[in-house]
Amino acid sequence: MTTEHVQVAIVGTGFAGLGAAIAMERAGIEHTILERADDVGGTWRDNRYPGCRCDVPSHLYSFSFAPNPDWTETYSPQPEIFRYLRGVAEEHGVLERIRFGHEVRDARWDASAQRWRLETAAGPMTADVVILGNGPLAEPAIPDIPGLDRFEGTMFHSATWRSDHDLRGERVAVIGTGASAIQFVPEIQPLVGSMKVFQRTPPWVLPHRNRRITAAERFVYRRLPVVQRLVRGLVYWSRELFVTGLLRNAKSLDGIEKLARRQLAQQVADPKLRAKLTPDYKPGCKRLLLSNDYYPSLQQPNVEVVTEKIIEIRPNAVVTADGDVHEVDTIIFGTGFRVTDNPVAERVHGADGRTLADHWSETGAQAYLGTTVPDFPNLFLLAGPNTGIGHTSLVVMIEAQLRYIVDALRVMDERDATSVNLRRPVQQAWTAEIQGKAAKTVWNTGGCASWYLDAEGRNTTLWPDHTFRFARRTRRFDPAAYELAAPVGGSR
Ligand SMILES: Cc1cc2nc3c(=O)[nH]c(=O)nc-3n(C[C@H](O)[C@H](O)[C@H](O)COP(=O)(O)OP(=O)(O)OC[C@H]3O[C@@H](n4cnc5c(N)ncnc54)[C@H](O)[C@@H]3O)c2cc1C
Numbered sequence: 001m002t003t004e005h006v007q008v009a010i011v012g013t014g015f016a017g018l019g020a021a022i023a024m025e026r027a028g029i030e031h032t033i034l035e036r037a038d039d040v041g042g043t044w045r046d047n048r049y050p051g052c053r054c055d056v057p058s059h060l061y062s063f064s065f066a067p068n069p070d071w072t073e074t075y076s077p078q079p080e081i082f083r084y085l086r087g088v089a090e091e092h093g094v095l096e097r098i099r100f101g102h103e104v105r106d107a108r109w110d111a112s113a114q115r116w117r118l119e120t121a122a123g124p125m126t127a128d129v130v131i132l133g134n135g136p137l138a139e140p141a142i143p144d145i146p147g148l149d150r151f152e153g154t155m156f157h158s159a160t161w162r163s164d165h166d167l168r169g170e171r172v173a174v175i176g177t178g179a180s181a182i183q184f185v186p187e188i189q190p191l192v193g194s195m196k197v198f199q200r201t202p203p204w205v206l207p208h209r210n211r212r213i214t215a216a217e218r219f220v221y222r223r224l225p226v227v228q229r230l231v232r233g234l235v236y237w238s239r240e241l242f243v244t245g246l247l248r249n250a251k252s253l254d255g256i257e258k259l260a261r262r263q264l265a266q267q268v269a270d271p272k273l274r275a276k277l278t279p280d281y282k283p284g285c286k287r288l289l290l291s292n293d294y295y296p297s298l299q300q301p302n303v304e305v306v307t308e309k310i311i312e313i314r315p316n317a318v319v320t321a322d323g324d325v326h327e328v329d330t331i332i333f334g335t336g337f338r339v340t341d342n343p344v345a346e347r348v349h350g351a352d353g354r355t356l357a358d359h360w361s362e363t364g365a366q367a368y369l370g371t372t373v374p375d376f377p378n379l380f381l382l383a384g385p386n387t388g389i390g391h392t393s394l395v396v397m398i399e400a401q402l403r404y405i406v407d408a409l410r411v412m413d414e415r416d417a418t419s420v421n422l423r424r425p426v427q428q429a430w431t432a433e434i435q436g437k438a439a440k441t442v443w444n445t446g447g448c449a450s451w452y453l454d455a456e457g458r459n460t461t462l463w464p465d466h467t468f469r470f471a472r473r474t475r476r477f478d479p480a481a482y483e484l485a486a487p488v489g490g491s492r
Contacts, residue, residue, distance in 0.1 A: 006032040008409070009118060009127035011104050011344075013094075014042020016133030016382035016398050018085060019063060021094045023402040029409055032127075033094065034120055036103030040089045042135050044082040049161040049180060050187035052078035053210075055290050059228060060235040061393040063088060067228050069221030075210040075290075104134075108349040109377055114418040114485065116378065128418075131405060133382040134344045136394075136461070137337040143175070147313040157333040158184060165330070169193040173318050173328040175310065177203055181334030182289050186297035194302045196326050198310055198318065201448065202276065204260045204283040208290040239392040240466050246284045246391060247464065249442040256283045267295035276307050285446025287390055339388075339461055340365060340454040350375040351421070365460040366431045368481065369474050371401050374427050377419035377485070380405045386434050387470070388452070388461040390443065397463065400471040407477035417484040426481040437464040 008031035010020045017033055018040060024031040039045050054061045058076040062068055066088045072080065089095050099122065106119035107130060118125045140157040142148070148155075156162045158180040172192045174181055177199040189195060221228040245252035260283055268274040277295065279286075298305055308320035318326045345356040345365070352375055359375065360366065367373045370387030371380050380401075387397045412420060438444050438459040443452045452461045463470055 003117075003124045003126055005115070005126045006030065007127070008032070008129045008131060009034055009104075009116065009125065010131045010133060011035075012042060012133035012135055012138075012382075013037075013040035013089070013098055014044070014133060014135050014138075015063070015085070015395050016135065017042070017131075018089050018092075018094055019395070019398050019402055020131045020133055020382060020405070021097060022063075022065075022088075022092045023406050025092065025094075027406045027409065029406075031097065032125075033098040034102040034104055034118075034125075035098055035100050036121065038100045039086075040095070040098065041082045041085045042133075043137060044078055044085055046138070046159050047078055047161075047180070048163060049158045049184045051183035052180070053183065054081060055179065056239075056393045057235045059232045060239070061395060063395060064232075064399060066091070067221070067225060067232070069218055069225070069228055071213055071218075073210055073212055075208070104344075104347065106347050106349070107379075108353075109351050109379070111351050111377075114377075114487075129378045129380070129409065131380045131382060132344065132348070132384075134342070136339055136342070136383045136388060139338040139343055140333070141336050141338045142333050143310075143335055145310055145313050150315050151313050151331060152315040153328060154330040155333070156331075157335070159337070167191050167330065170329040171327060172196070173198060173326060173331045174334055175318075175331060176334035176336065177201075178334055178336055179203075179287055179289055180336075182291050182294040184332070184334070186291070186293040189297040189300055189303055192302065195304075196318070196328065197298065197303065197305050198320075199276070199305055199307050200309075201281075201286070202279045203286060203289045204257070204279050205263065205289045205291050205294055206256070206260050207263050208292045210290075236392065236396070240468065243391040243466060246442045247437075247466075248440055249282060249445045253283055253442065256288070264295065268299065270299070273299065273305060276305055279448075281448035282442050282446030284390065284442045285448035286450040286452075336451055339451045348376070348379065350379075351377060363431070364454045364456060364458040366427065366434075368422050368427050368430045369401070369404060369470075370397070370463070371404060371474070372420075372422040372482075374422045374424045377421040380408070385460050386438075387463050389463055389467065390452070392467055396467050397470060400467070400474045404474035404477055411477050411479050412484070415479070415484055416487065418487050419485040420479075420482040421485070422482055434464060435459070438462070440464075 010017050010033045013035040021033050053075050057074050058071040068084050103121040108117045110117050116127045116130045140159045154165050168191050170192050172195045175198045308322045311321050312319040316327055348356045365385040367381050367384040370384040382398055382401055441464050443459055454460045
C-alpha cells in the first residue's frame with residue numbers, strides 16, 4: 001500500500017488551523033487538515049466551563065476577513081465563538097478537507113525525499129510542508145501533587161469540564177485563580193454546598209466592561225460593515241496604546257493598579273480577605289483579568305479562600321502545609337495549560353533526528369518570527385514561540401503569520417525549491433533581539449512568576465512589542481534568511 005502524500009498538512013482546527021486552510025484555499029495551494037478531535041474550534045470547542053468567554057472584544061477577537069455583525073455581547077461567551085468558528089469553516093468549505101480523529105503522533109523530516117513523514121492516529125502520511133496550528137493553550141496542565149492519583153471523588157480540569165457531573169450541594173475544591181477560574185467560580189458558587197478556592201498568587205482583577213450589543217447596533221453592522229471595521233480599528237489601536245505601558249513597565253501601570261485596588265476596596269469589605277486578594281507584583285506581569293462578580297462570589301458564606309500551599313491530596317481531601325485537611329467531593333483544576341513544555345515539541349523531529357524539544361532544551365523555545373526553526377525545513381509554527389500577547393487578539397498575530405507562510409510557499413514555487421530551512425545565525429539574531437526587548441517589559445520585570453516565562457525565567461511566549469511591528473516583519477517572506485534546496489536531478 002502506498003502512503004498518501006499531500007502538499008501541505010495543516011495540524012489543528014482552531015483559529016490557526018482554520019485560518020491556514022482558508023489562506024491556502026485562497027492561494028490555490030492543495031492542503032489537508034488533520035484534527036485529533038471530532039469537531040473544529042480548538043480552544044472554543046474544548047473550554048465549555050460555565051462563564052467561559054473571551055477577554056478581548058469580539059470585534060477584534062475574530063478573523064479580519066470574516067467579521068460577525070451578530071455578536072450579541074462585546075465579549076462573547078464560548079458557545080457563540082464556537083458557532084462562529086464552525087460557521088466560518090462551513091462558509092469557506094473547509095469542513096470537507098478536515099480529517100477528524102487524525103491526531104499527529106509523530107512527524108519526521110526525511111531529507112532524502114525532501115518531505116515530512118507523519119504518523120497519525122489513522123495511519124501514515126507524507127507532506128511537502130507542515131503547518132502546526134496545534135494551539136498554545138491546548139494541553140491542560142495539572143500540577144503534580146502527591147496523592148493525586150488516590151483521590152476518590154471527581155476531578156477535572158476547566159478545559160475538560162464534566163458537564164455531566166452535578167455539582168449541586170457538593171464540597172468543591174478549586175485549585176488555581178487564573179483566567180478560567182475567575183470566570184467559573186462565580187457561576188458555580190450558588191450551586192455548590194461549599195467551595196474552597198486554593199490560591200497561590202492573587203490576580204489583578206479589573207472591572208469588566210462587557211455589555212449586550214443592541215439590535216440596532218447589529219443592524220448597522222449588517223448594513224454598513226464599514227462601521228464594524230471602524231469599531232474593530234478603535235479596539236485594536238486602544239489596545240496598542242495600552243500595551244506601551246506593559247512593554248516598558250511604565251508609570252502608567254500605576255493607573256491600572258489604582259483601578260484594580262479601587263474595585264477590590266469597593267467589593268471586599270473584610271480587610272483580611274482583601275489582604276489575601278491583593279497582589280504583590282506589578283499589574284500586567286501576569287495576565288490582567290476582568291470580572292465584576294469574582295470578588296463578590298468569594299465573600300459568600302459557602303466560600304473560603306485558602307492561601308496555604310497544597311502538600312497532598314488524600315482520597316477525600318486536600319491537605320495544606322499548615323496541616324489543615326479540607327474534605328471535598330470534587331476537585332476542579334483551573335491551573336492553565338502546558339505552554340512552555342507543549343508535548344507537540346516532543347513529537348516533531350528535524351533534519352538531524354532530534355525533536356523540537358531537544359533543540360529547545362537549553363535555549364528555551366524559539367522560532368524566527370515565531371514561525372520557523374533551523375533544521376526543521378518546511379515546518380511553519382502558528383502561534384509559535386513569542387507570538388503570544390497579553391493585551392490584544394491572538395488572531396491578529398496568526399493572520400500576520402499566515403501572510404508570511406503563503407508568501408513563503410509562493411517563493412518556493414517560483415524558485416522551484418523543495419525546501420526552505422532557516423539559517424541558524426538568523427535565528428540567533430532574532431532571539432537576541434526578542435530577549436533584549438523582553439527584558440524591559442513588565443512580564444520580565446514586574447516581580448511575578450507566570451506562564452509567560454519558562455523554567456529558566458526566559459520569556460518564550462509573549463511578543464514583546466506592538467503587534468503592528470510583528471505584522472510589518474511578517475508581511476513578506478525573506479528568502480535570504482533561508483537555505484533553499486533545489487530538487488535533486490532537476491525539476492520536481
Ligand atoms: C479559556 C480561554 C480563553 C481565551 N481567551 C482568549 C482571548 O480572549 N483572546 C485571545 O487572543 N486569546 C484567548 N485565548 C487563547 C486562545 O487559545 C487563542 O486565542 C486561540 O484560540 C488559539 O487558536 P489555535 O488555533 O492556535 O489553537 P487551539 O484553538 O488550541 O486549536 C488547536 C487545535 O489543534 C488540535 N491539535 C492539537 N494537537 C494536535 C495533534 N497532535 N494532532 C492533531 N490535532 C491536534 C486541537 O485539538 C485543537 O483543535 C483563550 C484561551 C482559553 C483557553
